[in-house]
Amino acid sequence: MKTTYTSAGVALAFVLAVSGCSADPAPQAPQAPQAPPALAASSAPAAPPAAAAGATVGAEGSACELPVSFQAAAGWKAKKVEAKGELAALAKVGDFTVVCEIDAKPAGNIGFLRVHVADGLSGAPAEHLQEFMKAAIGKREASNTDITDVQIGGAQAAEGSWETLDKEYDIRSKYTAFALNTKKGIVVVQLAPLDTGEFTSMQPAYELARTTVKIDD
Structure with a gap:
């Protein structure tokens, strides 16, 4: 905003400056102390809602009969995997074989929730999960790997997470999986999304499976 000075105003200012006189400011009422500014709301994204339960996977008569059973998320479609011949190698992750995959596309x-089984293996689930992770990572760059001993389905189990970078396609992905002993061997259930963005929205389906696991006697 432009301020205009009149000649009278300039002259008065000059006289006050030369004579050393100044006008005393009018007394002001004391101001009440101001409240501190409110804290900014957290910018962290809200966790996705829990997944609604869909079909049971693993039970007798289900799409995949397994040594464990759990609830798949609503809309996810389970399919038995029977890779034979030249395709058999594609279904292998170290000593583990993919026997069922639950597709998230519908x-x-x-991405998928995949069930892997290593027939005849037993022992500490954490050790087998570590070997599974190494085989799953392969030649990709890995970070933030973690394995923890947990209880799942009322039994000793292990849960792990890891991230990978596929430099060829510049895709960052995040995974999580749990491993447990069954009468047929070690079972690993892995969440395998396309990338880190898909991981966040698919994780509730993994949590649903993990918290509803039942191990066959």
Whole structure:
């Protein structure tokens, strides 16, 4: 905003400056102390809602009969995997073989919840999960790897997470999985999304499976 000075105003200012006179300011009422500013709301994204339960996977008569059973998320479609011949190698992750995959595409996501079994293996689930992770990572760059001993389905189990970078396609992915002993061997259930974005929206389906696991006697 432009301020205009009149000649009278300039002259008065000059006289006050030369004579050393100044006008005393009018007394002001004391101001009440101001309240501290409110804290900014957290910018962290809200956790996705819990997944609604869909079909049971693993039970007798289900799409995949397994040594464990759990609830798949609503909309996810389970399919038995029977890779034979030249395709058999594609279903292997170290000593583990993919026997069932639950596809997230019908529910609007890109990725799978896969069940892997290593027939005849037993022992500490954490050790087998570590070997599974190494085989799953392969030659990709890995970070934030973690394995923890947990209880799942009322039994000793292990749960792990890891991230990978596929430099060839510049894709960052995040995974999580749990391993447990069954009468047929070690079972690993892995969440395998396309990338880190899909991981966040698909994780509730993994949590649903993990918290509803039942191990066959």
